[in-house]
Amino acid sequence: MSQHVFEVFWSDLTGTDFVFLGVFFLVAIGPYLSAWSQNGSYALATVLSLLLVTFLQMAIDVIDVEFTPITFLSIIPVLADEPTQIHRFVTAGWLHANWIHVLGNILVIALAGVPLEQRLGGRRWLVVYFIGLFGGNISWVLTHPDSISPALGASGAAFGLLGAYMACWPNDRIEFPLLFFIRAWPVWGIAAFRLGLEVWNMYQIEAGQSATNVAHMAHVGGFMLAWALARPIARGAPSNLDDSTDISIAGSAASKAARDAAKARMGSLESDPWTEAGKPLDGEAARILNRLRDEGDELETRRAWLEELSEQVICPVCDGEVHAIVQGENCSLRCALSNKHLKWP
Numbered sequence: 354m355s356q357h358v359f360e361v362f363w364s365d366l367t368g369t370d371f372v373f374l375g376v377f378f379l380v381a382i383g384p385y386l387s388a389w390s391q392n393g394s395y396a397l398a399t400v401l402s403l404l405l406v407t408f409l410q411m412a413i414d415v416i417d418v419e420f421t422p423i424t425f426l427s428i429i430p431v432l433a434d435e436p437t438q439i440h441r442f443v444t445a446g447w448l449h450a451n452w453i454h455v456l457g458n459i460l461v462i463a464l465a466g467v468p469l470e471q472r473l474g475g476r477r478w479l480v481v482y483f484i485g486l487f488g489g490n491i492s493w494v495l496t497h498p499d500s501i502s503p504a505l506g507a508s509g510a511a512f513g514l515l516g517a518y519m520a521c522w523p524n525d526r527i528e529f530p531l532l533f534f535i536r537a538w539p540v541w542g543i544a545a546f547r548l549g550l551e552v553w554n555m556y557q558i559e560a561g562q563s564a565t566n567v568a569h570m571a572h573v574g575g576f577m578l579a580w581a582l583a584r585p586i587a588r589g590a591p592s593n594l595d596d597s598t599d600i601s602i603a604g605s606a607a608s609k610a611a612r613d614a615a616k617a618r619m620g621s622l623e624s625d626p627w628t629e630a631g632k633p634l635d636g637e638a639a640r641i642l643n644r645l646r647d648e649g650d651e652l653e654t655r656r657a658w659l660e661e662l663s664e665q666v667i668c669p670v671c672d673g674e675v676h677a678i679v680q681g682e683n684c685s686l687r688c689a690l691s692n693k694h695l696k697w698p
Contacts, residue, residue: 363437370420373413377422380405381447388475392681395475396466399482400459403507406447407455422448427503433494446486448505461511464529465543469518472525472592474614480586485513485575492574504568509575512547516580519544521587521594548576615652615682620698622646630669638665656684670694 366374381402388398410422426444433441449455470478489509497504518525523541531538531546555569587594591614622645627634634642641662649655656679663677663686674689688694 362435366420366425369418370425373418373420373422374425377406377409377426377447380409390680392683394467394470395479395482396462396470399466399507400463403447403449403455403459403462407449407452410448423503423505427505428490428493429503430494430497430500433498442487442490443483445490445503445505446507446510449507450505454506458507458511460530461514462507465518465527465540466511466514468525468527469514469522472522473517473587473590477586477590481513481517481579481583482510484582484586485516485579486510488513488578489568489571489575492578493568493571496570502566504571506568506571508568509571512551512572512576513579515540515544515547516576516578517583517586520580520583522592544576548573551576612652612682618683619649619652619655620685622649622698626695626697627666627669632669634666638662641665652682652684659684659686662686668695 384398384401384405385395387393388395413421426441427448428441428445429438432438449458466478466482469481473481486507486509489512490504492509493504518540523539523544525540526537527540527543528535529538529543531543551569551572554567555573558569584594625634625642633639641658645655645658645662649658656677660677663675666675666686667673668675668688668690671688671690671694673694675686675695676689677684678687686695686697688696
C-alpha cells in the first residue's frame with residue numbers, strides 16, 4: 354500500500370486513540386490466548402487473528418475516526434530508527450490493505466502453516482512465524498530507508514513459513530493452488546515457484562518494466578531469514594529432520610508426529626495424589642484406577658478412564674469436585690476449586 358502519512362508518536366495520541374489501540378490488541382491476541390489455554394493450533398489462531406483485525410480495520414474506516422491503525426501501527430522506514438516506534442515491526446504484520454491482501458496471506462498460513470505446525474510443534478512454529486515477519490520488515494526498511502509510505506501485511510511471515518518448510522521437510526506434499534490447479538504439490542515446488550515469482554517481479558521493477566506497491570523485497574527477506582534459521586529451531590521438534598520421505602500430509606507422518614508429541618506429554622500413572630495424601634482409593638474408584646494404569650498408555654483409553662474416574666473421586670486436598678479437563682488430545686484431572694490442589698497426571 355502506498356500513501357503519505359504523518360508522523361504519529363505516542364504523545365500525539367488521544368484518549369479515543371488509546372481505546373482503539375486497546376481493542377486492536379485484544380482482538381489480535383485473543384485467538385492466541387484461546388489456542389494456548391486449549392492446547393490448540395497457533396496457525397489457525399493466526400488465521401482467525403488476522404481476519405478479526407481486518408474486520409476491525411474495516412469497522413474503523415466506516416466509523417471514519419481521525420486516527421487509523423495504519424498511521425500508527427504500520428512500518429514506515431523513515432521512522433524505523435526511532436526507539437518509540439519499534440512496535441511497528443510487529444504490529445504491521447496484522448494490518449492489510451484490503452481483503453485480497455489478507456486472504457492471500459491466510460491461504461499460505463492455513464495450507465502450509467498448519468502442516469508445518471504439526472511438524473514443528475506450536476511454540477517452534479510461532480518462533481518461525483515471527484522470524485519471517487521480522488525478516489520481511491527489516492529487509493524492507495534496509496532497502497527503502499527514506500520511504501515515508503507505510504508497509505503492512507503478514508506476507509513476510511507467510512513466506513517465512515514456506516522458507517522454513519523448504520529448509521526442513523521439502524518433500525512433504527500439501528494441497529496448494531498453483532497455476533490454476535489445486536493438488537498436492539511438493540513443498541520444494543511451491544517454494545521455488547513462489548520465490549521465483551517474487552524475484553522476477555523485483556527484476557521487472559528494477560528494469561523499469563513494472564510499477565507496483567507490493568513489497569516484494571519483504572517477501573524474499575522473510576523467506577530467506579526463516580530458511581536460514583529453521584533447521585536449528587526444528588531440532589527436537591515432533592518430526593525428525595531426517596524424515597525426508599516423499600509424503601502426503603493427509604494421514605501422513607506429520608499427523609503421526611503430532612500424536613506422538615501428545616503421547617509424550619502424558620504424565621506418569623505410577624503414583625497418585627490420593628495415596629500420597631494418605632487417602633488411598635477403594636471400591637469402584639480403586640478398580641477404575643487400576644484399569645487406568647493397565648490400559649492408559651493410549652490417548653483415547655486414558656481419556657476414557659480419567660473421565661470415569663473423575664466421577665468417582667474427590668479432591669484429596671479440599672474434598673471438592675474433580676473434573677476431567679481435555680486440552681488438545683491430552684486429558685487430566687483437576688480440582689474444581691484450584692489446580693494447585695489437583696492436576697494429575
